Amino acid sequence: MNKPITVIVVDDERLSREELIYLLNQHESIEVVGEAESGDVAIMKSIQLQPDVLFLDIDMPKMDGMEVAKSVQELKHSPHIVFATAYPDYAVEAFRHEALDYLLKPFDEEQLGETIERIQSRFEQTRAEAVKTSSPSKLPIEGEDGIAYLSPDEILYVGREERETKVVTRHRVYETKLPLKDVELRLHAYPFFRIHKSYLVNLNHIKRLTPWFNGAYQLELQGTDEKLSVSRNYIKDLRKELEL
Known part of the structure; x- marks a missing residue:
């Protein structure tokens, strides 16, 4: 399991710090x-x-958030x-x-959740880039009847349901205890793309993308x-991957 993403909350107002810390602790x-005050x-x-991350207020006395951002970047x-x-x-x-x-204050829980997803996505990308570029040609999936070695090309998508990760091919669904993040790292050298916190798809097998509701799509x-x-x-980055 990957270590948590570490955060410092910076705001000169104590109540704002406490509120944001409370909301962040739900993740x-x-x-x-x-x-920091x-x-x-x-x-x-x-x-x-x-x-790993500063949640940083802007309007603070003496040194504002922009000045802090410039300083910590060095x-x-x-x-x-x-x-x-x-x-x-x-x-x-x-x-x-x-x-x-x-x-923006007052903090909206749904918007904060989207921010957390964006942070996670950035760190997962960084971790994937840190993995050696050489990857095994097969993905091993250990089951009750032995170990299946799957070619990445035959995998349609990988999904997470409760405590199981399922690897879906045209002919069969395989289950593994590996977290989705670990499977994603193992497949980083192949054309797989995260479309949702629970789904990783093979770009070579995408057929159609259709609008759904509230800015979401179905694949x-x-x-x-x-x-x-x-x-x-994820839709903006996915469209960039798919379109010429």
Whole structure:
């Protein structure tokens, strides 16, 4: 299991810090390792704790969030930045600092969940890139009747249901205890793409993409009648992968 993504919450207002820390603690993939009430404390704690992400307020006395972002980007272990502010006017400048996201107060739980998914996606991509480019030619799936060695080309998609990961081919469904993230890492050298927190698909088998509702889409694959949900957080990148 991958280690949690570590976070420091930076805000000069105590109640805002406490609210955001409470909401972040609802996500198992996130570990809040510290908080800071000012920009200079945020930089000091970033050096000491080396967090993966700063949730950073902008309007703070003495040193504002933009100045903090610029300073921590010069650190050896530079954290990613998510700006969390009551002011929408700084969004353009925020993304010049390569911010992962821009959250507005009061915090909306659904929007925060989308931010967490975006952070996870970035870190999963980074972890995949860290894996050696050489990958085995077969994916081993251990079952009760032995170990099946699957060619990545024959896999249509991989899905997570409760505590099982299922690997779907044209002719059979295989089950494994491996987390979806681990399967994704093993297949990183092949044309697989995450379309949802629960689905990883083989781009070579995609047949049709159709609008569904609330910005989501449904995906049809060659070789199966199933229709898979595409999260709106992934649709833009998926279309880039599919379109010339």
